[in-house]
Each structure stands twice: as structure tokens, then as C-alpha cells.
Amino acid sequence: MYDIGIIGGGVVGTAIARGLSRYKLNIALFEKEEELAFGVSKSNSGIIHPGTQNSPTSLKGKLCLAGNRLIRKISKELGVDYKEVGELIVAFNQDELAKLNKLKRQAEILGVRGLKIVSPGWLKDNEPNLNSQAIAALYAPTAGIISPYRLAYDLAESALSNGVEFYTSTKVESIIKHGKDYFEVGTNKGVYKTKFLINAAGLFSDEVANLLGINDFSIKPRKGQEFILDKKKEYLANHLIFPLPTKISKGILIIKTSDGNPMIGPTAETARDKYDLSTSDQGLAKVFDSARRLIPSIKEEDTIAYFSGLRPVAGDDFIIRHEDKVGGLITVAGIQSPGLTAAPAIAILVCNLLKKNGLSLKKKLKFTSTRKKTTNLFALKPDQAKKLIKKEIGYGDIVCRCELVSAKEIRDSIRRGGRTMDGIKFRTRAGAGRCHGGFCTTRIMKILAKDLDKPLLEITKKGPGSEIIKGIRNND
Amino acid sequence: MIKRDLVVVGAGPAGMAAAISAYKAGVRDILLLEREQFLGGVLNQCIHTGFGIEYFKEVLTGPEYAGRFIKELKNLPEINLSLRSFVIKLNCDKVLTFLKPGQMEQVKAKAIIMATGCREKTREMVHIAGSRPSGIFSAGLAQKLINIEGVLPGREVVIVGSGDIGLIMARRFTLEGAQVKAIIEIKDRTSGLLRNVIQCVKDYDLPLLFNHKIKRIYGNQRVKKVSLAKVDKNYNEIKDSEFFIDCDTVLISTGLIPENELIEMADIKIKSEDDLNKTSLPGVFVCGNSYKVYDLVDSATKDSQEAGTMAAEYIRSLNA
Numbered sequence: 124m125y126d127i128g129i130i131g132g133g134v135v136g137t138a139i140a141r142g143l144s145r146y147k148l149n150i151a152l153f154e155k156e157e158e159l160a161f162g163v164s165k166s167n168s169g170i171i172h173p174g175t176q177n178s179p180t181s182l183k184g185k186l187c188l189a190g191n192r193l194i195r196k197i198s199k200e201l202g203v204d205y206k207e208v209g210e211l212i213v214a215f216n217q218d219e220l221a222k223l224n225k226l227k228r229q230a231e232i233l234g235v236r237g238l239k240i241v242s243p244g245w246l247k248d249n250e251p252n253l254n255s256q257a258i259a260a261l262y263a264p265t266a267g268i269i270s271p272y273r274l275a276y277d278l279a280e281s282a283l284s285n286g287v288e289f290y291t292s293t294k295v296e297s298i299i300k301h302g303k304d305y306f307e308v309g310t311n312k313g314v315y316k317t318k319f320l321i322n323a324a325g326l327f328s329d330e331v332a333n334l335l336g337i338n339d340f341s342i343k344p345r346k347g348q349e350f351i352l353d354k355k356k357e358y359l360a361n362h363l364i365f366p367l368p369t370k371i372s373k374g375i376l377i378i379k380t381s382d383g384n385p386m387i388g389p390t391a392e393t394a395r396d397k398y399d400l401s402t403s404d405q406g407l408a409k410v411f412d413s414a415r416r417l418i419p420s421i422k423e424e425d426t427i428a429y430f431s432g433l434r435p436v437a438g439d440d441f442i443i444r445h446e447d448k449v450g451g452l453i454t455v456a457g458i459q460s461p462g463l464t465a466a467p468a469i470a471i472l473v474c475n476l477l478k479k480n481g482l483s484l485k486k487k488l489k490f491t492s493t494r495k496k497t498t499n500l501f502a503l504k505p506d507q508a509k510k511l512i513k514k515e516i517g518y519g520d521i522v523c524r525c526e527l528v529s530a531k532e533i534r535d536s537i538r539r540g541g542r543t544m545d546g547i548k549f550r551t552r553a554g555a556g557r558c559h560g561g562f563c564t565t566r567i568m569k570i571l572a573k574d575l576d577k578p579l580l581e582i583t584k585k586g587p588g589s590e591i592i593k594g595i596r597n598n599d
Numbered sequence: 600m601i602k603r604d605l606v607v608v609g610a611g612p613a614g615m616a617a618a619i620s621a622y623k624a625g626v627r628d629i630l631l632l633e634r635e636q637f638l639g640g641v642l643n644q645c646i647h648t649g650f651g652i653e654y655f656k657e658v659l660t661g662p663e664y665a666g667r668f669i670k671e672l673k674n675l676p677e678i679n680l681s682l683r684s685f686v687i688k689l690n691c692d693k694v695l696t697f698l699k700p701g702q703m704e705q706v707k708a709k710a711i712i713m714a715t716g717c718r719e720k721t722r723e724m725v726h727i728a729g730s731r732p733s734g735i736f737s738a739g740l741a742q743k744l745i746n747i748e749g750v751l752p753g754r755e756v757v758i759v760g761s762g763d764i765g766l767i768m769a770r771r772f773t774l775e776g777a778q779v780k781a782i783i784e785i786k787d788r789t790s791g792l793l794r795n796v797i798q799c800v801k802d803y804d805l806p807l808l809f810n811h812k813i814k815r816i817y818g819n820q821r822v823k824k825v826s827l828a829k830v831d832k833n834y835n836e837i838k839d840s841e842f843f844i845d846c847d848t849v850l851i852s853t854g855l856i857p858e859n860e861l862i863e864m865a866d867i868k869i870k871s872e873d874d875l876n877k878t879s880l881p882g883v884f885v886c887g888n889s890y891k892v893y894d895l896v897d898s899a900t901k902d903s904q905e906a907g908t909m910a911a912e913y914i915r916s917l918n919a
């Protein structure tokens with residue numbers, strides 16, 4: 124019997140797992156995909172928002188601000204790279220400037236610090252590639268960037284080291300509530316019992332809620348297409364650059380990413396279904412047109428990758444509540460943007476909701492808050508790298524030519540939970556560079572097969588059904 | 600730090616030819632760095648014939664062509680070979696940093712020849728819309744999977760682009776029992792050699808569709824189908840011409856790009872085509888597919904030999 128069952132291993136589920144792992148509790152997390160963070164959390168903009176774009180009275184706004192402050196500490200504890208690069212919301216005319224001032228006042232009411240309106244002169248000095256027609260911008264120094272999947276993986280690893288049990292490839296298919304006492308969670312891998320249950324199932328949180336007769340919200344996926352540019356273009360922008368937000372989205376932005384590649388997007392459009400991660404020619408045109416309004420020198424041929432993400436939208440705000448109808452069930456749904464930013468604050472809110480509804484929270488004597496930072500060879504100083512290579516042969520064995528990822532780093536990422544080509548890519552960046560795996564695919568497949576003791580035929584891109592190869596020659 | 604007269608980066612046909620010709624022109628202190636375990640570069644995976652017709656006046660396979668240079672190299676002990684040596688940095692003081700399992704080394708050279716080959720354009724560079732399942736390969740990767748790794752990447756294949764690699768892979772897949780459902784070319788003619796059109800497409804009766812473009816890839820986990828459309832002279836889609844082909848694999852064969860990141864990072868520029876193999880930094884040369892994309896290895900070899908002689912001359916001028 125578990126005290127807590129968490130459904131969903133995205134950034135929200137893993138943040139909750141880690142948050143709760145400081146207490147004396149038996150916790151299980153169920154994730155239907157083969158790896159964590161394969162849902163919404165793998166395809167987003169990776170921005171730690173300062174809180175400039177949400178209404179000060181919304182739950183989103185409050186949790187965004189709180190999350191923004193928490194991330195600084197958490198990223199240090201977990202050894203995840205977090206860079207506070209700051210953001211600019213740009214105005215091109217007096218009308219927009221007026222809106223900018225309004226945005227500033229709103230954000231100040233919410234509690235965002237350090238905001239200022241900057242002049243064209245400031246912009247010219249600090250953001251030289253920005254469209255020179257900008258007349259002002261709202262500068263928010265507390266905006267930052269992080270790798271969303273690495274944050275989720277490292278939250279999970281921290282939770283794991285503090286006793287949380289993770290069940291991947293485990294889809295919750297049925298849930299029965301037994302009296303006041305416990306839930307019986309039926310999955311493809313067996314039945315688990317738990318006293319409390321947290322629904323953090325992202326796009327599918329409505330379907331999970333339905334299993335317990337909760338039908339008052341539904342998730343409408345809203346698609347965002349994003350286009351990643353070559354690292355060589357890192358110089359294009361020094362800050363996150365936004366246009367003025369519209370009613371439904373923050374608009375199409377210039378995003379700095381934690382790996383150095385500029386990214387542009389996202390669109391905001393209705394998706395066909397919850398699996399529709401396609402990109403379109405129209406999306407491409409729209410994103411490049413809009414991005415060029417901000418930075419005119421952006422070129423389509425610098426694109427090295429693109430993807431779509433689906434925002435799990437359930438109305439305007441997040442839905443985070445205890446379900447009084449089904450005691451012990453906490454719903455965490457509609458976690459659209461800024462859900463990545465808010466995740467650590469959502470975890471605290473969920474803790475409080477659990478406490479209020481009868482869970483006794485006793486701190487463990489020993490909670491390990493820190494985690495050894497994952498080694499990234501090329502982020503090290505040359506003499507450090509040299510020493511490491513001497514100590515561990517595998518560091519000198521480069522597998523991915525574009526991102527310079529060594530065999531040792533790939534093996535480490537498998538030891539830490541990497542099971543698929545995408546999982547390895549998210550963790551190490553191997554295959555995420557300009558040649559898109561043309562060079563390293565064969566080698567990574569072989570390392571995965573060897574270390575997981577699986578035949579090559581079973582190596583997948585992102586779980587069952589996405590096997591890379593179809594046969595062994597002369598042998599099928 | 601190690602010091603050398605000449606360092607050649609890359610031991611494909613270009614790097615080997617350059618090293619050998621530098622030797623013949625008098626350079627005796629040569630280091631040849633290759634990141635793979637083998638010499639020969641991309642030729643190792645080109646098991647088809649068609650190499651050496653100009654240079655050797657013989658029809659050879661890729662490995663046979665490379666083999667001739669490998670043999671010559673091995674007889675020249677003054678050319679120091681270092682395999683599994685991945686160059687990660689070049690700077691304008693002509694210092695190269697390279698990694699080997701267990702080692703990170705720097706070498707300073709009087710002259711450097713970069714012969715790092717090329718990479719293939721990806722689906723992303725040609726902006727094919729749709730989903731992102733498994734089953735999308737660059738043609739060269741598919742070639743490596745079949746010819747080197749001995750695995751079959753797919754069974755029902757649509758090939759995008761009619762360059763030589765695409766055509767050769769159409770035949771290769773067919774020989775492996777896979778079905779090539781279409782080779783799609785947006786232009787009204789192939790960009791590959793005539794002999795490949797005959798030997799790889801016509802001889803096997805494969806559907807080569809001119810004036811067609813791929814519109815979209817479908818399938819969540821694995822490729823399920825693609826949609827295609829006819830285009831006019833200006834490559835604009837002809838209305839109502841869209842149709843679908845079921846397949847599990849899409850090969851991208853839309854061209855190659857010289858691999859020059861090391862030079863770029865050092866802020867060294869490659870000169871124009873009339874200034875063969877030269878760069879903005881005297882003493883640093885580029886040859887083979889990293890200088891420009893060659894259709895025929897024979898011409899890459901010849902031009903790379905020039906690079907070797909140029910490097911030798913440069914070193915001599917320093918000593919004079």
C-alpha cells in the first residue's frame with residue numbers, strides 16, 4: 124500500500140514526487156510512456172517566466188512567480204543549468220507602449236521585481252540584432268531558461284534517491300475507490316493500492332478524472348510549433364524576446380535555449396487530437412514571419428530541427444484542487460504555460476492540499492536535497508576535461524560529432540534511465556545537432572542494445588512502435 | 600604540446616591523397632588524424648562500383664578505391680597515422696585539439712590540411728511538414744545501416760531526391776528485398792549521374808517521379824504514409840494533385856553540405872572556387888568534400904593532391 128500515487132511523470136508529476144519525498148511517505152509514480160518527460164514536458168519553450176504575462180489574480184500568475192523564485196534554489200540543488208538571461212517585451216508604436224506600461228503595472232502588483240522600460244538606445248547596445256523600429260521594451264531580469272526535460276529527469280532522480288518508486292511504461296487504465304480508505308489503481312503492469320492519488324496526467328488528466336466520475340473539465344490541446352536554429356546563430360539574441368501578448372498566447376518569440384540554439388515559436392492553434400504533434404508549412408511561414416518582425420536577420424535555412432507541443436488547456440487557468448467528491452484525490456490539470464515555471468510551486472500547493480485533507484506529513488530525518496551534477500564534458504574547463512578523459516577512457520570517445528557527446532556520457536544517461544534514442548538525445552544532446560543523428564544513430568543504437576541487453580531490433584526512437592530498424596540482413 | 604610540420608585532418612580519399620602528395624613533395628613530418636577506426640572515410644560504406652574510372656581507368660568499389668591509397672600510405676612510415684582521433688578544435692595559431700579514448704592532445708602544425716568530408720542535408724533543412732516518427736533517414740545513414748551494420752532500416756521506402764546517393768540506395772533497398780515505392784524529384788530531371796539512373800532505377804523498373812514534391816509525413820510512432828503533389832515549373836504545387844503513398848520509411852537524399860565547423864569556429868574563411876583549397880589563413884588548406892561537394896571521388900582525389908603540394912610549398916617557404 125502506497126501513501127501517495129502520482130499519475131504522470133512530466134515536470135509537474137516529478138516536481139510533486141520530489142517535493143513529497145522529503146516526508147515519511149511511500150510514494151509511487153506511474154508513467155505510461157517508456158521514459159519520463161515524454162509528454163508536454165518534452166516539447167515546450169523552456170522558459171522560466173518571470174510572471175509578466177499572467178493576470179495577478181490568476182492561479183497561473185501566482186504560481187508562476189513563486190515557481191520562478193523556487194527554480195533558482197532547486198536548479199542549484201539538482202545541478203541543472205539555469206540561466207537568468209532576462210526577457211524583453213518589445214513595443215513598436217505608442218499604442219503598444221501604453222500596453223507595455225499596463226503590463227508592467229500588472230506584473231508589479233503580482234510582485235515581479237526589477238522591471239523597467241528600456242529605450243531604443245539601450246536596446247541597440249544590448250540587443251543589436253533587434254528590429255531597429257522598436258521604440259521601447261519591458262525588461263524583466265528574472266526571466267530564465269532551463270532544459271525542461273533535464274529538469275524533469277533531475278527532479279525524478281532526486282525523488283528516486285529519496286525513496287520514490289517510479290513505474291514507467293505503466294498506464295493507469297482503471298481506478299476504484301474503496302470506501303474512505305484507498306484507491307486501487309489498475310495498470311497494464313498490475314494493480315497498485317494507494318491512500319492518496321494525484322492526477323498530473325497532462326493532456327490526459329481529463330480521461331484520468333473520468334475514471335473516477337469527475338467530468339467537469341476537459342482538456343483541449345492547443346498546439347505550438349517551434350523551430351530550432353543552428354547553434355552558430357546563438358549570437359542573434361541576448362535575451363528572450365517577446366512581442367506583446369495576445370489573449371490566448373504570449374505570441375511568437377525569440378527563445379534562447381539552455382543549449383545555445385536559438386528557437387523561434389510557438390504558434391497557438393487548435394490541434395486535431397492529443398497525439399497531433401505535426402508541424403505545417405503554414406506554421407513555419409507564420410513563425411518565421413513573426414520572428415523576423417523582432418529579429419529581421421533570421422533565416423529559414425538555419426533551421427536544424429522543429430517540433431510541436433500541445434498545451435493541455437482546460438479553460439483559462441490551472442485547475443489544482445482536492446476533489447471533495449472523491450476524497451483523497453488531487454487534480455492537477457490544465458497545466459498549460461507557465462506550467463514548467465510553476466511546477467515547483469505546484470508541488471508545494473499539492474503538499475498543502477494533501478495536508479489539509481488528512482495526510483500527515485512528517486519530515487524524514489534524512490532528505491538528500493542535492494544531486495551530483497551530470498557531467499557535460501564540453502562545459503568543463505579544458506584542463507578539467509583533460510583529467511577526466513585520462514581517468515575515464517570513454518570520455519575521449521566521441522559519439523556525436525555535432526554536439527560532441529562522448530560514449531561515457533551516453534552510457535551514464537542509460538544508467539540514469541535513458542531507454543530510447545529520444546531519451547538519450549534529451550539527456551545528452553547526442554543526435555540533437557545539425558546533422559540530426561546522421562552520424563551517431565548507429566553508434567547510439569549499439570550502445571543502447573548492449574547496455575540494456577536488448578536486440579538491435581528492439582531499439583526505439585521513443586517507445587514501442589517506433590523501432591528504428593525493420594530487420595537484420597539475411598536473417599529475417 | 601606536440602609539434603608537426605603538417606597535420607592532415609580526415610583520412611578519407613581526400614585526406615589520404617593530400618598526405619601522400621605532401622610526402623611526395625618532400626614533407627617528412629606528417630600526422631594524419633582520423634576519428635574512425637578505419638581509413639577510407641565514406642568510401643567504406645559505398646560497396647557499389649563506379650569509383651576510379653577516371654583516376655585508375657578501372658571500375659572499382661568504394662573500399663577497393665580507398666584500399667589503393669591505404670596500401671600506399673602504409674608503406675610510408677613517415678606519415679604518422681592516428682586513428683580514433685577526433686579533432687574538436689582548431690585555432691588560428693594552427694593548434695589542433697583532438698581526443699582519443701583516454702587522451703586529449705594538442706598539436707601545433709606549420710601547415711594544416713582539413714579533409715573532413717561532408718554531411719547530408721536533413722529533413723529539417725528541406726522543411727518537410729508533418730509528424731516526427733521513426734523511419735526517417737538520410738540516405739547515407741541508411742547506406743551505413745545496411746552496408747556496415749548489416750541491418751534493414753525499412754521495408755516500404757519512399758526516397759526524396761534523385762541525387763546519386765538516393766538512386767544508389769533505391770537499388771540497395773530493392774536488392775535487400777524492400778520495396779521502393781517512389782523516388783521523388785521536384786525538378787524535371789535527376790541530379791544524379793546518368794549511369795545511376797540506368798543501373799539503379801531503370802534496370803529495376805522503379806518509379807521515379809519528376810516534378811513532384813513531398814508535402815507531409817504521417818504516423819505517430821513509425822512512418823505510415825506520405826503525401827505527394829505535382830509541381831509546376833516554378834515548383835509551385837498544382838492544385839488538386841495531392842496523393843498518398845503508404846510506406847514505413849522515408850529517405851532524404853537532397854544533397855550534401857561541406858563540413859567546415861572547425862574552420863568556421865576559428866574564424867577562417869574558405870576562398871572562392873578559383874582559389875582551390877585555399878583559406879583566409881595562409882598555411883591552412885581545405886580539400887575534398889569539405890572544400891566543395893564532389894560528385895566523383897576521382898576529382899576529389901586530384902584536387903586534394905594539389906592541397907598536399909600546396910602545403911609542402913608553404914612549409915618550404917617558412918623554412919627558406
Ligand SMILES: Cc1cc2nc3c(=O)[nH]c(=O)nc-3n(C[C@H](O)[C@H](O)[C@H](O)COP(=O)(O)OP(=O)(O)OC[C@H]3O[C@@H](n4cnc5c(N)ncnc54)[C@H](O)[C@@H]3O)c2cc1C
Pocket residue numbers: 130131132133134135136153154155156159160161162163164165166167168169170171172293294295296323324325326327328331345346347348389431432433434435458459460461462463464465
Ligand atoms: C509549445 C509549448 C511551449 C511552452 N512553453 C513553456 C515555457 O516556456 N515555460 C513554461 O513555464 N511552460 C511552458 N509550457 C507549458 C509546459 O510545458 C507545461 O505546462 C508542462 O510541461 C506540463 O507538465 P505536466 O507534467 O503537467 O504534463 P506532461 O509533461 O504532459 O506530463 C503528464 C504525463 O502523464 C502521463 N500520463 C497521461 N495519462 C496517463 C495514464 N493514464 N497513466 C500513466 N501516465 C499517464 C503522460 O504520458 C505524461 O508524461 C509550454 C507548453 C507548450 C505546449
Ligand SMILES: Cc1cc2nc3c(=O)[nH]c(=O)nc-3n(C[C@H](O)[C@H](O)[C@H](O)COP(=O)(O)OP(=O)(O)OC[C@H]3O[C@@H](n4cnc5c(N)ncnc54)[C@H](O)[C@@H]3O)c2cc1C
Pocket residue numbers: 608609610611612613614632633634635638639640641642645648649650651684685686687714715716717739742763764767886887888889893894895896897899
Ligand atoms: C553515399 C555516397 C556515394 C558515393 N558514390 C560515389 C560513386 O559512385 N562514385 C564516385 O566517384 N564518388 C562517389 N561518392 C563521392 C565520394 O565518395 C566522395 O567525393 C569522397 O569520398 C570524398 O572524400 P573526402 O575524403 O572528402 O570525404 P570523406 O570520405 O567523407 O572523408 C572524411 C574523413 O574525415 C574524417 N573526419 C571528419 N571530421 C573529423 C574530425 N573532426 N576529426 C578527425 N577526423 C574527421 C571522417 O571520419 C572521414 O574519414 C559518393 C559519396 C557518398 C557520400
